[in-house]
Amino acid sequence: MNTATLIPEPTYPEPLPLLPDMEAALPYPLEALGELLGGAAAAIVEAVQVPDALAAQSVLAAAAMAAQPHGNAPAARLAG
Helix, strand or coil: CCHHHHCCCCCCCCCCCCCCCCCCCCCCCHHHHHHHHHHHHHHHHHHHCCCHHHHHHHHHHHHHHHHHHHCCCCCCCCCC
């Protein structure tokens, strides 16, 4: 006896997409970072082959971390 005749082939509904279609991102304005940071971000984009925004955010994070010790405001002392 053939089991193919006893068990019919299952039918499945068309799968639904998990996420909606997303529009393409606009290019990140690397020139807005200036010559030094924009150049560093452009070099990262070329060397590592990552999107402009990822390289720019990495450069901005590194610049913020490097500048933080020079920009700390003195802590206000509470009278008491």
